[in-house]
Amino acid sequence: MGPETLESLQNEAIEEVLAAYPAKAAKNRAKHLGVDAPEGVKGACDKTRSNKQTVPGVMSQRGCAYAGSKGVVWGPIKDMIHISHGPIGCGQYSRGGRRNYYIGTTGVDTFVTMNFSTDFNEKDIVFGGDKKLKKALEEIDSLFPLNNGISIQSECPIGLIGDDIQAVAKVHKKETGHQTVAVSCEGFRGVSQSLGHHIANDMIRDYVMPDTAFRKDYESTPYDVSIIGDYNIGGDAWATRLILEEMGLRVISQWSGDASYKEMANGPKAKLNLLHCYRSMNYISRHMEQEFGIPWMEYNFFGPSKTTESIRKIASFFDESIQEKAEAVIAKYTAMTDAVIAKYRPKLEGKKVMLYVGGLRPRHVIGAYEDLGMEVIGTGYEFAHGDDYKRTKHDIERSTLIYDDVNEYELEAFVKKLRPDLVAAGVKEKYVFQKMGLPFRQMHSWDYSGPYHGYDAFAIFARDMDLAMNSPVWGHSKAPWDKEA
Amino acid sequence: MQDVENIVNGQKLFLKPEYQAVFENKKQFEGTTGAVDPKKVEEIAEWTKSWDYREKNLSREAITINPAKACQPLGAVMVGLGFEDTMPYVHGSHGCVAYFRSYFTRHFKEPTPCVSDSMSESAAVFGGLANMKDGLRNCNALYKPKMIAVSTTCMAEVIGDDLNAFVIGAREEAEGELDNIEIPYAHTPSFVGSHITGYDNMMKSILEQLNPPKAEAKDEERINIIPGFEPYIGSLREIKKISKLFGDKIIMIGDHEDQWDTGAGEYKLYAGGTTIADTKTAINAKATISLQKYSTVSTAKTIKNKWKQDYVTCNPIGLSGTDEFVMKLSELTGKEVPEELKVQRARLVDAMQDSYPYMHGKKIAIWGDPDFLLGMVSFLVEMGSIPTHVVCNNAPRKGWEDEMKAILAKSNSANECNLWPNKDLWALRSLLFTEPVDFMIGNVYGKELYRDTGIPLIRIGFPIFDRHHLHRYSISGYEGALNLLTWITNAILDQLDEETKGIAKTDYFFDAVR
Numbered sequence: 001m002g003p004e005t006l007e008s009l010q011n012e013a014i015e016e017v018l019a020a021y022p023a024k025a026a027k028n029r030a031k032h033l034g035v036d037a038p039e040g041v042k043g044a045c046d047k048t049r050s051n052k053q054t055v056p057g058v059m060s061q062r063g064c065a066y067a068g069s070k071g072v073v074w075g076p077i078k079d080m081i082h083i084s085h086g087p088i089g090c091g092q093y094s095r096g097g098r099r100n101y102y103i104g105t106t107g108v109d110t111f112v113t114m115n116f117s118t119d120f121n122e123k124d125i126v127f128g129g130d131k132k133l134k135k136a137l138e139e140i141d142s143l144f145p146l147n148n149g150i151s152i153q154s155e156c157p158i159g160l161i162g163d164d165i166q167a168v169a170k171v172h173k174k175e176t177g178h179q180t181v182a183v184s185c186e187g188f189r190g191v192s193q194s195l196g197h198h199i200a201n202d203m204i205r206d207y208v209m210p211d212t213a214f215r216k217d218y219e220s221t222p223y224d225v226s227i228i229g230d231y232n233i234g235g236d237a238w239a240t241r242l243i244l245e246e247m248g249l250r251v252i253s254q255w256s257g258d259a260s261y262k263e264m265a266n267g268p269k270a271k272l273n274l275l276h277c278y279r280s281m282n283y284i285s286r287h288m289e290q291e292f293g294i295p296w297m298e299y300n301f302f303g304p305s306k307t308t309e310s311i312r313k314i315a316s317f318f319d320e321s322i323q324e325k326a327e328a329v330i331a332k333y334t335a336m337t338d339a340v341i342a343k344y345r346p347k348l349e350g351k352k353v354m355l356y357v358g359g360l361r362p363r364h365v366i367g368a369y370e371d372l373g374m375e376v377i378g379t380g381y382e383f384a385h386g387d388d389y390k391r392t393k394h395d396i397e398r399s400t401l402i403y404d405d406v407n408e409y410e411l412e413a414f415v416k417k418l419r420p421d422l423v424a425a426g427v428k429e430k431y432v433f434q435k436m437g438l439p440f441r442q443m444h445s446w447d448y449s450g451p452y453h454g455y456d457a458f459a460i461f462a463r464d465m466d467l468a469m470n471s472p473v474w475g476h477s478k479a480p481w482d483k484e485a
Numbered sequence: 486m487q488d489v490e491n492i493v494n495g496q497k498l499f500l501k502p503e504y505q506a507v508f509e510n511k512k513q514f515e516g517t518t519g520a521v522d523p524k525k526v527e528e529i530a531e532w533t534k535s536w537d538y539r540e541k542n543l544s545r546e547a548i549t550i551n552p553a554k555a556c557q558p559l560g561a562v563m564v565g566l567g568f569e570d571t572m573p574y575v576h577g578s579h580g581c582v583a584y585f586r587s588y589f590t591r592h593f594k595e596p597t598p599c600v601s602d603s604m605s606e607s608a609a610v611f612g613g614l615a616n617m618k619d620g621l622r623n624c625n626a627l628y629k630p631k632m633i634a635v636s637t638t639c640m641a642e643v644i645g646d647d648l649n650a651f652v653i654g655a656r657e658e659a660e661g662e663l664d665n666i667e668i669p670y671a672h673t674p675s676f677v678g679s680h681i682t683g684y685d686n687m688m689k690s691i692l693e694q695l696n697p698p699k700a701e702a703k704d705e706e707r708i709n710i711i712p713g714f715e716p717y718i719g720s721l722r723e724i725k726k727i728s729k730l731f732g733d734k735i736i737m738i739g740d741h742e743d744q745w746d747t748g749a750g751e752y753k754l755y756a757g758g759t760t761i762a763d764t765k766t767a768i769n770a771k772a773t774i775s776l777q778k779y780s781t782v783s784t785a786k787t788i789k790n791k792w793k794q795d796y797v798t799c800n801p802i803g804l805s806g807t808d809e810f811v812m813k814l815s816e817l818t819g820k821e822v823p824e825e826l827k828v829q830r831a832r833l834v835d836a837m838q839d840s841y842p843y844m845h846g847k848k849i850a851i852w853g854d855p856d857f858l859l860g861m862v863s864f865l866v867e868m869g870s871i872p873t874h875v876v877c878n879n880a881p882r883k884g885w886e887d888e889m890k891a892i893l894a895k896s897n898s899a900n901e902c903n904l905w906p907n908k909d910l911w912a913l914r915s916l917l918f919t920e921p922v923d924f925m926i927g928n929v930y931g932k933e934l935y936r937d938t939g940i941p942l943i944r945i946g947f948p949i950f951d952r953h954h955l956h957r958y959s960i961s962g963y964e965g966a967l968n969l970l971t972w973i974t975n976a977i978l979d980q981l982d983e984e985t986k987g988i989a990k991t992d993y994f995f996d997a998v999r
Binding site: 020022053055058061062067078079083087088090092093097101103104108113119120121122124132134136139140148155156157159187190234238239245251252253258263332428429430431433450455456459463477478 | 554587606
C-alpha cells in the first residue's frame with residue numbers, strides 16, 4: 001500500500017464515519033478526526049480538537065475524574081489507604097484492574113488492591129455523609145495502625161450534596177497527626193479522567209509537598225532523580241529503575257506505582273524529575289520546577305530506539321561519569337535487543353497497527369512497534385489535550401489516522417476500512433476485534449503480561465506481539481465446510 | 486538480563502538477582518513499615534488474625550472493606566442486554582459506563598455494549614435533559630436499536646432528573662426519529678441496594694412500560710421465566726433446555742445468553758435476547774417464574790398485583806432446588822416430568838453418591854448474592870458439607886435470613902453454621918482466621934483471602950476475572966448440580982494430592998485412585 005493510497009483511505013474512513021451521525025454530532029466529531037504525516041505541514045496533530053465534552057449517546061471509552069485521581073494518581077501509593085467516598089460501585093469497579101505492582105504486606109502496611117468504601121445509602125445522601133466519613137477514618141486507624149495516611153476520593157454525590165470533606169479531613173489530621181487528604185475528584189467534573197489527574201496533582205502539591213518531616217535528615221547526592229508518572233503496570237517502574245541505577249543515578253522516589261508516602265514527600269530533594277506519563281503528572285512536575293527549582297524532562301522507555309535516545313538525554317543532565325555509564329548500559333543491552341529484533345522482526349515486518357489508549361502510550365509505543373518493523377497507521381487518545389497531539393507529531397512515521405475520544409462505533413469502522421493486522425487498545429475493545437479474527441493486545445494493562453518499559457521489557461513486548469500476530473488461533477474462524485467466498 | 490532464547494515476563498524476570506537488588510535498594514527511601522521495621526509488620530499481621538482484631542473488625546459501622554457487591558446500574562445494564570437489539574443507556578457520566586463495560590467484559594471475556602449521555606458539570610447545574618435529547622438521537626443513529634433501556638447513575642439521581650419527562654421531551658424533539666423505538670427507563674440510584682436492586686428496577690420498568698395496563702387475553706400455555714442477575718450464561722442455556730421439554734411457550738424474559746457468548750468470525754453488536762414481541766405479551770402469560778426471588782422483589786409486585794398473574798419463585802441450584810423447579814413446570818403445564826429429566830436426575834444422584842465422602846463434613850465459607858447463596862448452600866447441605874460461614878454483603882432486609890436459617894437448620898451440623906448478613910470480605914478474613922474452614926467458595930476477590938489464609942478457593946460466583954470460561958457452564962438444573970459437584974469434589978481432591986505429594990514424607994497417601 002503506497003502512502004497516497006493509505007492517506008486517501010484514511011480520509012475516506014473519516015467521511016464514512018461522519019455520515020452516520022445526525023448533523024450536530026457529525027459537526028462536533030469532525031473536529032476530532034484527521035490525518036497527519038511526518039511531512040505534513042499543518043496536519044491533524046496540530047489542529048485536532050481535544051479535551052472536550054464527549055458526544056452524548058455513544059460508547060465512549062473514557063473514564064471520569066474519580067478514575068483519574070483514585071485509579072491513576074493516588075490509588076497506587078501503597079502505604080496510604082484510599083477511601084472511595086460515596087456509593088459502593090466506583091471502588092468495586094476500579095479494584096485491582098490496573099496491575100499497579102507493589103511489594104508489601106497487603107492489609108497490614110500496604111493497601112493498593114483493597115477496596116475501602118463509605119458505601120453510601122439513601123440516608124447518607126439525604127443527611128450528608130460527613131459523620132460517616134469521620135467514623136470511617138477512625139475505624140481505619142484502629143484496624144490499620146501501620147497506614148501512613150489516608151486519602152478520600154470523592155464520588156459524584158459528594159460535591160452535589162455539598163459535604164465538607166475537607167473539614168472532616170482537617171479535623172482527623174489534627175486529632176491523629178496522620179496525613180489525611182480529601183480529594184474532590186467527583187466523576188462528573190471535567191470531560192474525562194484527565195481532570196482527575198490534575199485535581200489529584202494539586203492535592204499532592206498542597207498536602208504532600210509541604211510535608212517536610214522526612215526531609216530534615218535527608219542526605220542528598222548529586223545523582224538523585226525521581227521517576228514521575230510511572231504506575232508500575234506489570235512492574236514497569238522497576239524495569240526502569242534498574243536502568244537508571246545502572247547509569248549511576250539514585251532513584252529516590254517513584255510516582256506513584258509502588259510509591260510510599262515518604263518517597264513522595266521527599267520528592268523535592270531530587271535533582272531531576274523524569275516524567276514518563278506527561279498527561280497525568282506534568283502538573284506536579286511544573287510545580288516542583290517552580291517551587292523547588294527541579295528541572296524535569298520527558299522520556300520514553302518503550303522500545304530500544306527510544307530508550308537509548310532517552311538514556312542519552314537523561315545522562316546529558318549529569319557529569320561525564322554518568323554519561324560514560326549510560327553508554328555502557330546502552331552497550332550492555334544492545335546485543336540483547338538486537339537479538340530480539342533479529343528474532344522477531346522477520347515475523348512482524350510490515351504489519352499494520354492501530355492504537356487507541358490513554359496517557360502517553362498513543363505516541364510513546366509507536367517507536368517500539370517501528371523497532372520491530374511494524375507500521376502504526378492510526379492512533380488516538382481517550383483524554384489527551386492539544387499538547388499531547390503536538391507531541392505525537394514527532395513520533396509518527398507515516399500517514400496516520402488521528403482520532404480523539406474515538407468511540408466504539410468509529411473505531412470499529414476505521415479498523416474495518418484500514419484493515420490493520422493488529423489492534424492495540426483496552427479491554428472494552430479487545431473482544432470486538434478478536435471476534436473479527438484480528439490479533440489484539442491490551443495496551444493499558446499489557447494484557448496481564450509485562451513489564452513493557454526498558455530493555456528487558458522490550459523482549460517481552462516483542463514476544464507478546466509475535467504471540468498475538470502469529471498465533472494459529474486466528475486461522476480457525478472458517479470451518480472446513482465453509483465454501484471459499 | 487533477558488535471554489533471547491527464553492524470554493520471561495515479570496513473574497520470573499523480577500526474581501533475577503539484579504531486580505532483587507533494585508527492590509532491596511528501594512527500601513532505604515520507603516516509609517512503608519515492612520521496609521523499615523519488618524518485625525512490626527509481623528506483629529500487626531499476627532494481631533489481625535486474633536479474636537481481639539475480629540471483635541473490632543466485626544463491629545465496624547462506617548467503612549466497608551472489600552465488599553462483595555456492586556451498584557444498581559450494573560444490574561440494569563445486564564437486563565437491557567437480555568432483550569433483542571437493545572442498547573443499555575445510562576443517564577449520567579460516561580465514567581460509570583466505562584466501569585460497567587470493563588467489569589462485565591472481564592468476567593465474560595465478551596464485548597459489552599452500553600452507552601451513556603456523558604453528563605458533566607453543566608448537566609449537574611442545569612440537569613441532563615439536553616444530554617438525553619442529543620444522546621438518544623445519536624444512539625439511535627449509530628447503533629440502530631429496537632429498544633433503548635435507560636437507567637440512571639447516582640449523579641442523575643442526586644440532581645433529581647425526571648426520566649419520564651426527559652424521554653417524552655427527547656421523543657418530541659427528535660422529529661419522528663425515535664417514534665418506532667421502545668425507550669423504557671428506570672431510576673437506579675447507586676446508593677440504594679446493590680446490582681440486584683438495579684436488575685429488579687430495570688426488569689420491572691421494561692415489563693410495565695412495554696405492556697398494556699391490563700391483560701388482553703390469557704394464554705394458558707404461556708409461562709414467563711425471569712432469570713435474575715445471572716452471571717452464568719450456561720445456566721440460562723440449561724434452564725431454557727429444561728423449559729423446552731415442557732413446551733414452546735415457556736419464554737425467558739431477559740435472556741442475555743447469546744449477547745455474552747457470540748462466536749468468532751464476525752462481530753455483531755446485538756445477539757439473541759428476548760424478542761420485543763414476546764416481551765409485549767408477557768402480561769398474557771398464565772404465570773411467571775422468577776429464578777431469583779431477591780433480584781425481582783418489585784418486579785414480583787407488578788406481576789402479582791397489577792397483572793394478576795401467578796408469580797412463583799424457584800431456585801434451581803442443587804438437587805432439591807432443581808426438583809422444585811421441574812415440579813413447578815410440571816404443575817403449571819399439566820405435563821408429566823419428561824423421561825429425559827428423570828434420567829438426568831438419577832445420574833446426578835448417582836454422581837452425588839459416588840463422590841459424597843469428599844464433600845461430607847468439609848467446612849466451607851461461601852459468599853455472594855442472596856439467591857445464589859440460597860441455592861449453593863442448599864446444595865452444600867445436600868452433600869453433607871458444613872457451610873461454616875455464609876456471608877451476604879447485599880442481604881435483603883426481609884425474609885432472606887429466615888429462609889437461609891431454615892436451609893442451614895437441615896444441615897447435620899447446623900450448630901456449626903453461621904450466617905453473616907451485610908458483612909464484607911474483610912470481616913470474613915477475621916472469621917477465617919479465628920474459625921477456619923477447609924475450603925472457600927466465592928468470586929475473584931476470594932483470592933486475596935486465599936493468599937492470606939492459605940484456604941483453597943473454589944471459584945463460583947460473580948465476578949470471576951482470573952479464570953477462563955467458567956461462566957459458560959451451568960450451575961443450574963441437574964446438569965448444573967453435576968458441574969458444581971465436579972468442581973468442588975475435584976478441588977478437594979487436588980488439595981488432597983497437594984497435601985500428600987511430599988516425597989518420602991507424605992506421599993505414602995498419594996493415591997492413583999481416589
